[in-house]
Amino acid sequence: MPRLGCVALLLLASASCFAASAPQPPQRGEELQITDDEVGHYGGVLAVGQRSEPKTLNPATAADAPSREVIGRLTADLIHINRASQQTEPALAKSWTVSKDGRVFTVNLRHGLRFSDGQPFDADDVVFSFQVYLDEKLHSPQRDLLVVAGKPIQVQKVNQYTLRFTLAEPYAAAERIFDSLAMMPRHLLQKSYQEGKFAQAWTLNVPPAEIAGLGPFSLKEYVPGQKIVLERNPYFWKADRNKNRLPYLDELVFLFVGNEDAQVLRFQAGDTDIISRLSAENYVLLSKEASKRGFELFDLGPSLEYNFLVFNLNDLTSKKLDEVAAKQTWFKDLKFRQAVSSAIDREGIVKLVYAGRGAALWGNVSPSNKFWVDQALPHPPRSLDHARELLKSAGFSWRGDGQLVDAQGHAVEFSIITSTSNAQRTKMATIIQDDLGKLGMNVHIAPLEFRAVIDRVFQTYDYEASIMALGGGDADPNPEINVWLSSGGTHLWHLGESKPATEWEAQIDQLMQKQMVQLNYKQRKQLYDQVQEIIAANVPYAFLATPNILVGAKKNLANFKPAILEPTTLWNVEQLYFLNGNGPPSGAKQ
Amino acid sequence: MTSNRKIAAAVIFLLALHLAILLAGFVAPYPPAAQNRDFPYVPPTRLHFVDARGHLHVRPFIYQYVARPDSLYEYTEARDREYPVHFFVQGSEYKIAGWLSSHTHLFGVDAPAQIFLAGTDNYGRDQFSRILFGGQISLAAGLLATAISLLLGVCVGCLSGFYGGWIDESAMRLAELFLVLPWLYVLLAVRAFLPLHLSPAQTFLLLVAVIGTIGWARPARLVRGIVLSAKSRKYVTASRGFGASDAYILRRHVLPHTYGTLLTQAAVLVPQYVVAEVTLSFFGLGLSEPMPSWGNLLANLQQYNVLVSYWWMFAPAIALVLVSFGYLIVANAFHQRLQSGSI
Numbered sequence: 001m002p003r004l005g006c007v008a009l010l011l012l013a014s015a016s017c018f019a020a021s022a023p024q025p026p027q028r029g030e031e032l033q034i035t036d037d038e039v040g041h042y043g044g045v046l047a048v049g050q051r052s053e054p055k056t057l058n059p060a061t062a063a064d065a066p067s068r069e070v071i072g073r074l075t076a077d078l079i080h081i082n083r084a085s086q087q088t089e090p091a092l093a094k095s096w097t098v099s100k101d102g103r104v105f106t107v108n109l110r111h112g113l114r115f116s117d118g119q120p121f122d123a124d125d126v127v128f129s130f131q132v133y134l135d136e137k138l139h140s141p142q143r144d145l146l147v148v149a150g151k152p153i154q155v156q157k158v159n160q161y162t163l164r165f166t167l168a169e170p171y172a173a174a175e176r177i178f179d180s181l182a183m184m185p186r187h188l189l190q191k192s193y194q195e196g197k198f199a200q201a202w203t204l205n206v207p208p209a210e211i212a213g214l215g216p217f218s219l220k221e222y223v224p225g226q227k228i229v230l231e232r233n234p235y236f237w238k239a240d241r242n243k244n245r246l247p248y249l250d251e252l253v254f255l256f257v258g259n260e261d262a263q264v265l266r267f268q269a270g271d272t273d274i275i276s277r278l279s280a281e282n283y284v285l286l287s288k289e290a291s292k293r294g295f296e297l298f299d300l301g302p303s304l305e306y307n308f309l310v311f312n313l314n315d316l317t318s319k320k321l322d323e324v325a326a327k328q329t330w331f332k333d334l335k336f337r338q339a340v341s342s343a344i345d346r347e348g349i350v351k352l353v354y355a356g357r358g359a360a361l362w363g364n365v366s367p368s369n370k371f372w373v374d375q376a377l378p379h380p381p382r383s384l385d386h387a388r389e390l391l392k393s394a395g396f397s398w399r400g401d402g403q404l405v406d407a408q409g410h411a412v413e414f415s416i417i418t419s420t421s422n423a424q425r426t427k428m429a430t431i432i433q434d435d436l437g438k439l440g441m442n443v444h445i446a447p448l449e450f451r452a453v454i455d456r457v458f459q460t461y462d463y464e465a466s467i468m469a470l471g472g473g474d475a476d477p478n479p480e481i482n483v484w485l486s487s488g489g490t491h492l493w494h495l496g497e498s499k500p501a502t503e504w505e506a507q508i509d510q511l512m513q514k515q516m517v518q519l520n521y522k523q524r525k526q527l528y529d530q531v532q533e534i535i536a537a538n539v540p541y542a543f544l545a546t547p548n549i550l551v552g553a554k555k556n557l558a559n560f561k562p563a564i565l566e567p568t569t570l571w572n573v574e575q576l577y578f579l580n581g582n583g584p585p586s587g588a589k590q
Numbered sequence: 591m592t593s594n595r596k597i598a599a600a601v602i603f604l605l606a607l608h609l610a611i612l613l614a615g616f617v618a619p620y621p622p623a624a625q626n627r628d629f630p631y632v633p634p635t636r637l638h639f640v641d642a643r644g645h646l647h648v649r650p651f652i653y654q655y656v657a658r659p660d661s662l663y664e665y666t667e668a669r670d671r672e673y674p675v676h677f678f679v680q681g682s683e684y685k686i687a688g689w690l691s692s693h694t695h696l697f698g699v700d701a702p703a704q705i706f707l708a709g710t711d712n713y714g715r716d717q718f719s720r721i722l723f724g725g726q727i728s729l730a731a732g733l734l735a736t737a738i739s740l741l742l743g744v745c746v747g748c749l750s751g752f753y754g755g756w757i758d759e760s761a762m763r764l765a766e767l768f769l770v771l772p773w774l775y776v777l778l779a780v781r782a783f784l785p786l787h788l789s790p791a792q793t794f795l796l797l798v799a800v801i802g803t804i805g806w807a808r809p810a811r812l813v814r815g816i817v818l819s820a821k822s823r824k825y826v827t828a829s830r831g832f833g834a835s836d837a838y839i840l841r842r843h844v845l846p847h848t849y850g851t852l853l854t855q856a857a858v859l860v861p862q863y864v865v866a867e868v869t870l871s872f873f874g875l876g877l878s879e880p881m882p883s884w885g886n887l888l889a890n891l892q893q894y895n896v897l898v899s900y901w902w903m904f905a906p907a908i909a910l911v912l913v914s915f916g917y918l919i920v921a922n923a924f925h926q927r928l929q930s931g932s933i
Binding site for chain 1: 623625627630662663712713714789874878879880893894895896898899
């Protein structure tokens with residue numbers, strides 16, 4: 001009999017560790033968001049691969065993509081950008097009003113919501129969260145987004161469920177600022193913030209009981225070097241049409257797989273259920289056995305990222321980089337840059353680097369950005385003759401052996417640095433090297449470690465040309481402001497300008513400032529179109545191409561609606577469910 | 591004896607390969623950096639002798655490859671026209687050993703067809719040509735580095751064996767240090783300290799210097815052993831009695847004993863150093879684009895999709911294996927001759 005009792009105890013214990021947190025039934029006074037999608041059923045574990053391990057679970061200090069990917073599933077924001085429609089929608093805020101001058105937002109929170117540990121959520125948590133994001137000593141990466149016209153956004157609590165946000169100036173698409181700004185629990189973090197230890201809070205080793213959020217999942221387990229396991233948040237504030245509280249999935253597991261090839265192998269083997277950011281060759285490889293192995297691949301069209309070749313136009317007078325400074329006489333010549341741009345085989349890049357799954361670019365706005373791309377932007381075809389004419393008119397000539405020389409007789413020779421962590425950009429460099437070789441330019445390629453590239457481009461300016469990529473965050477032009485403003489932190493071709501170095505950069509400054517406070521979309525588009533045209537005419541970057549967004553998922557994963565904006569596959573993770581069930585929670589596996 | 595035949599075959603194969611690689615410009619149909627962007631990852635061109643109508647041709651011919659419209663990097667042969675393979679054709683200009691220039695290539699086909707005996711890579715570059723030109727770099731690096739190693743080894747070994755004392759002690763302790771170092775990591779570390787923007791020629795010479803300098807220890811110890819035993823021979827004592835200088839004794843009586851060992855060492859070291867250069871280039875620390883070397887040709891295989899889909903990209907590895915086999919068979923032969931005393 002005691003043996004039976006032991007067995008029963010054991011069964012009970014194992015059953016309880018198998019049981020994921022069951023969703024709590026809706027309470028009275030709790031204002032849930034009802035979603036309109038396909039109704040699913042509960043159960044299943046979704047496994048996703050990550051190329052590198054997250055560094056922290058702290059929403060205010062995380063800067064790297066893997067950390068943000070995990071934190072995004074644990075937390076929620078006030079106003080959210082729907083990744084599919086690219087428009088804003090209510091999230092923790094059920095409604096909001098904007099004053100006539102566009103500066104004051106009055107936001108009404110949903111009543112009765114609770115964090116994943118059961119504690120109530122109200123305006124005090126919002127005030128606390130913004131206090132942390134705006135803290136100057138903490139240097140949160142989100143702080144820049146909340147500073148408009150040099151002044152940080154002001155947050156005022158009106159009552160337990162209402163807040164007022166005041167901007168120093170009207171800001172176009174201001175409500176987009178709130179997307180992905182996680183609301184943090186005051187009851188768990190205020191103490192460490194007041195003690196000045198906030199930056200050390202919520203590392204990966206945080207005990208699950210000390211971390212809570214408003215996202216669809218909460219932290220269950222972290223195994224260093226292997227995986228992070230998230231389990232259903234029983235108090236999540238969204239429900240489907242039949243008032244079933246979301247998410248459907250029991251658990252979400254992030255496996256640390258290392259690199260893209262390893263990701264592909266795991267996905268092929270069935271260890272992971274979703275794969276995102278596929279390169280085109282792996283897409284082709286996987287598509288050959290898609291039907292056999294029960295998964296489906298999706299090509300979502302061009303991404304928002306733009307790859308470009310940038311020449312070093314920085315002011316080098318204070319640095320001892322005489323060789324680079326000498327070559328800048330070529331780079332600073334508009335005709336030289338135009339000739340380079342004219343000689344580049346963009347179609348070849350799309351065909352060879354992206355296996356045809358990409359789009360050539362002549363501007364910084366991708367063709368998939370339907371709201372903001374300038375349809376009238378010229379797309380001149382590749383022309384080596386045109387490039388040679390431009391070079392001739394700029395005073396260049398060719399030696400007997402085909403080498404291009406400038407007006408002083410110096411051979412045109414320079415190097416392009418790329419990051420070793422991105423094989424695609426190194427391939428683009430090889431193609432451009434061959435293209436410019438046809439113009440008689442002697443181009444070297446120097447692949448460097450990623451941090452070395454960043455150091456040279458942002459700090460030491462010890463480089464001649466580089467191939468880099470920007471963009472992809474949001475479709476709206478405002479997050480790009482730091483790229484195009486002459487004082488901006490990512491104004492790569494000439495950093496640290498105290499005032500615009502050229503006439504056209506001054507024009508861009510004015511236009512960008514104007515569009516930032518222009519609330520009318522049509523007028524804003526006109527301004528931004530002008531910006532795109534000035535950029536295309538002055539070639540600070542020779543734009544190259546953008547890859548298509550390629551993702552894959554198992555066939556039995558329902559409600560899978562990949563989008564172009566990050567996170568492309570997990571943005572609606574609360575609505576994903578498995579058609580045929582997908583195994584017991586992680587406790588049962590080895 | 592079959593082993594003699596084996597050795598003869600190995601020697602002839604090595605000579606033929608080295609000749610082909612020296613004359614890479616002539617043997618290869620295309621320049622190594624020429625991109626054909628419409629033909630990425632084309633499989634090796636098949637040589638046909640029997641045409642579609644069933645006639646046998648003495649001269650082999652090829653069909654032109656055409657990309658399949660619906661799928662990526664897949665090609666079919668266009669059977670409408672046959673392109674016979676011609677020999678001693680006129681093509682792009684090249685230079686043999688940097689000074690003799692010519693337009694004649696060993697074989698080729700009429701335009702617009704192209705003959706890719708080992709397929710093409712991501713940029714449509716002919717792998718057969720690239721393997722030949724790459725062999726110039728890899729084999730030359732191996733041979734030059736071997737020469738440097740042996741030179742250093744002979745100098746140190748002779749001096750330490752002949753003079754003994756503190757010269758011998760310090761040299762041999764240094765040699766032990768070099769023997770203990772894991773050569774791959776040392777290579778990587780040294781390469782990391784060198785400047786990044788180097789011209790291809792400078793990179794090549796640096797590579798050779800680095801590889802050669804790391805490997806002097808083993809030849810040095812072997813030479814030292816031979817010198818020690820030669821030093822104590824009676825005719826050396828006699829020679830000294832007649833007033834011979836150290837240099838004369840070294841040159842006339844001691845060094846000739848080392849030739850056999852040096853030859854064997856050379857045959858062993860060359861493939862090792864070729865592999866060292868290939869390793870460095872494989873990791874991206876050797877020659878950069880577009881100069882080919884067997885290492886950076888093999889680096890393409892680091893991508894999983896290339897590894898599983900395009901089998902012809904393994905060809906440089908086969909060349910490397912054959913070269914290593916050839917040299918090792920020769921080394922073995924030298925070693926056996928040495929043991930039996932005929933060297």
